[in-house]
Amino acid sequence: MKTFDSITLVNGKVLKLFGGQKHRNNNTIRYFCEHANFFYEHQDTIFDNSRMFLAPVYLNGDCIYTLGGLLEWWKHMPQMATLKNEGVTYYIIAVSSSCSKGFITVTMSGEVKEFPFLSDYADRTRSLDEHCCRYSKVARDFEHLSLKNVYDTVASLAKQREEERKIEKIWSPYRDNIELLYKHREEILTHKDWAMAAIPLKVYMVQLPIHIGTMLKLWANEDKWLTHPCVCGHRAFIYSFAGSPLSGTTSISYKCVHCHKQGNAQVDGFLCRAHTLAVTQQELSKEAEGIEAITLKEIIDNLKRTN
Numbered sequence: 001m002k003t004f005d006s007i008t009l010v011n012g013k014v015l016k017l018f019g020g021q022k023h024r025n026n027n028t029i030r031y032f033c034e035h036a037n038f039f040y041e042h043q044d045t046i047f048d049n050s051r052m053f054l055a056p057v058y059l060n061g062d063c064i065y066t067l068g069g070l071l072e073w074w075k076h077m078p079q080m081a082t083l084k085n086e087g088v089t090y091y092i093i094a095v096s097s098s099c100s101k102g103f104i105t106v107t108m109s110g111e112v113k114e115f116p117f118l119s120d121y122a123d124r125t126r127s128l129d130e131h132c133c134r135y136s137k138v139a140r141d142f143e144h145l146s147l148k149n150v151y152d153t154v155a156s157l158a159k160q161r162e163e164e165r166k167i168e169k170i171w172s173p174y175r176d177n178i179e180l181l182y183k184h185r186e187e188i189l190t191h192k193d194w195a196m197a198a199i200p201l202k203v204y205m206v207q208l209p210i211h212i213g214t215m216l217k218l219w220a221n222e223d224k225w226l227t228h229p230c231v232c233g234h235r236a237f238i239y240s241f242a243g244s245p246l247s248g249t250t251s252i253s254y255k256c257v258h259c260h261k262q263g264n265a266q267v268d269g270f271l272c273r274a275h276t277l278a279v280t281q282q283e284l285s286k287e288a289e290g291i292e293a294i295t296l297k298e299i300i301d302n303l304k305r306t307n
């Protein structure tokens, strides 16, 4: 079995260490304080990767206080790592150098404050050093990002997740209710205002919005361009596709209402698929001219209420 260098966090998680570039850090403690709330909020992401976990925040003699080390200390030893004053929580980040037996702290709103002469100074200092020093050696020897890099990486990950959540919210009412919509296709196609309900699919050259009625018609006819052979022997419904009009290469997403298999595939014939969709869409639009469509959500609610 291949072994690798690793660290084990307090929560038991093992992080792989990387032997690459170590970023130079300037003014990291100030940067850390300015973004303390952000790092605190995204600690789970930081606890997932040693390059982020080992980003140095503060150097105390031989001991490196790393980003993950500090956040972990706050999380697991709050009685040592935090101070309460007038209802505000202050998180210790370092031993004070300007006043004896005191600490530098930060609040979640980025306020930096020194607390001098604490009676349990020795216990707190020991706890901080013990906790943070366990990562000092690896922070020195292995790859890590700068705090700024960590911030940018986490921010872009969070943005990406938010985008994915938005897309999922748009697609799930349609994709997750294909069985229900198909089961009630006659009813939907009879009510033109239902048939005209928009689905989130967008296809190059096809007029938008694309209507649920268009898909139901093509699926019911097992149209060869809007269905895909399923492993169960039936034809699965293509509910989304995108491709290149030049090469014809098409990525499809499909769902089988018989065996409930859902999948993606690479196929060809993009123009035939787009053309088929456009023609059926036009026919339906003509039949329903002047009728105002309801939303897909309203159809689903109606169906769920009455069935």
Ligand SMILES: [Zn+2]
Pocket: 230, 231, 232, 233, 234, 236, 256, 257, 258, 259, 260, 261
């Ligand atoms: Zn199937």
